[in-house]
Amino acid sequence: MKNCSEKNKEHSNCSIRHILDRFGDKWSILIISILGHLGKQRFNELNQQIGDISQKMLTVTLRSLEADGLISRKLYPEIPPRVEYELTDLGRSLLPHIERLAEWAAQHMDCILKNRADYAQSKTG
Amino acid sequence: MKNCSEKNKEHSNCSIRHILDRFGDKWSILIISILGHLGKQRFNELNQQIGDISQKMLTVTLRSLEADGLISRKLYPEIPPRVEYELTDLGRSLLPHIERLAEWAAQHMDCILKNRADYAQSKTG
């Protein structure tokens, strides 16, 4: 990634870019949110909670979150195997900020969707 | 998009998915942040602030934010033309939440990067 220290010292540009690089994907934030609300979850429980994620993307995203230290992965060597995912303290510390964002979205999403519709109208009509 | 009302009633899954759909891209949040800090900006000023965005992506992202009603676009019919972008009230209302997230990132990014390095080590070594 580009070193942003030279071009943008006056605001938190860098931090934001780091967030977006890590959590700007389709599933990371959602998984953190689910684990925050429902606690410890197995692979297929997450799969069902999300509903429309592919097994591949769930695996990839969980690995990524685990690498970041945001979630923990516990494997029980049983037959059939069982794996439980849970937020770490670091992951839990991120949760409130996601919640605030989700609240904002819940409050303003109707407005945004209306704006979008109006904007599309103004282009076609 | 999938209607999530059936599968996930117990948490704010839906709101979060909406946010991620709208702002999960590489540039939207960054542009909102810059406009929040620096105020009204021209196209090429934004281009320079960001540094490594292509003209195409800047245009696309600005249009998207304008459609959402998060920024306003004011065209001055001069020669050469001048265009100024600015946060709307709606855009400004989102700003604090982004700031909180940026602060969290600033505080914990070192930790996350270290976790990543350790995780990569544990896989190769």
Next chain:
DNA sequence: CGGCATCCCATCAGATACTG
């Protein structure tokens, strides 16, 4: 200056098949 249109390629992500 501030775009839009086109081409093109790298990465993302789904489907499928296989495994411990």
Next chain:
DNA sequence: CAGTATCTGATGGGATGCCG
């Protein structure tokens, strides 16, 4: 159950050229 491996189509995003 919880993955991995591979193939392939979809998407993102850069480079270039043209326009008001």
